[in-house]
Amino acid sequence: MPLALRDAFIDLEQYERLCAAAGEGERLEYLDGEVVRMMVGGSTAHHALTRRLDGLIADRLAPGGPCAVFRETMRLEAGTARFYPDVFVACGAGVAPDAETRGVPGATVILEVLSPSTERYDRGRKWLRYQSLPDLRHFALVAQDQCRIEAFHRQAAGWHYELLVGPDAVLRLEAVGVELRLGEVYAVLPALAAGADDRPAQAAFTPAQVASIAAMRGLPVSGEIEALLAELEPDACAAAVAALVAGDGVGGWAAILPERLHARLNARPDDASERG
Secondary structure (H helix, E strand, O other), X not given: OOEEOOOOOOOHHHHHHHHHHOOOOOEEEEEOOEEEEEOOOOOHHHHHHHHHHHHHHHHHOOOOOOEEEEEOOOEEEEOOEEEOOOEEEEEOHHHOOOOOOOEEOXXXXXXXXXXXXXXXXXXXXXXXXXXXXXOOOEEEEEOOOOOEEEEEEEEOOEXXXXXXXXXXXXXXXXXXOEEEEHHHHHHHOXXXXXXXXXXXXXXXXXXHHHHHHHHHOOOOOOHHHHHHHOOOOHHHHHHHHHHHHHHOOXXXXXXXXXXXXXXXXXXXXXXXXXXX
């Protein structure tokens, strides 16, 4: 996990002072009054994918258009939060970074390259805060050990979850007019781009991650719920997270869990608010 610098709440002014005193290349994020030191550099694969995504998107954005792509050295402002996404695209009048803080006040597309140390943070608190960005239309989680991208696309009814696996799959970032075939994204990692990695796709979400995201969405997570979640297959976990993101927990667990578990869900002695 990323390292929290201190337990006590600090304000934005104190955060800015810490940033000013930070070492060269050190990235400090700020969320809910907490300062988080992010890993600098990362693995060779992480670095290669970040550069590749930045280059491909830059080449495909409309020349002279309203959008620009940024890498992890630029800071994204999400309300009172401050982040350093691996790659993001901002559009409109606020696209020019602040000369002093290198901050950009918004994003249309955000891509995070997953790492074992940051994956839970990227999927959880960070993603929830990203959703508060009014202009955000696409959020993608890019695996560095397999040819796999998970994408969330904002639609009228909420967020749509999409799992892309294999070199021929295409990530469509319609809000900025960019399409990325996974084979070309992973060309910097030849074994993955060529499909030489014949391992099955890893679970996008685990039952524990579903429970964690549900709790942050305000759904109660009892021992009985955790037992039901433990029975979910990877596809069902992905569907549960997509339902949580799209519906913000509206409808309770009945709207999240597959129908085959509803009888046991309704039979629990818990408060009816958990059942939906």
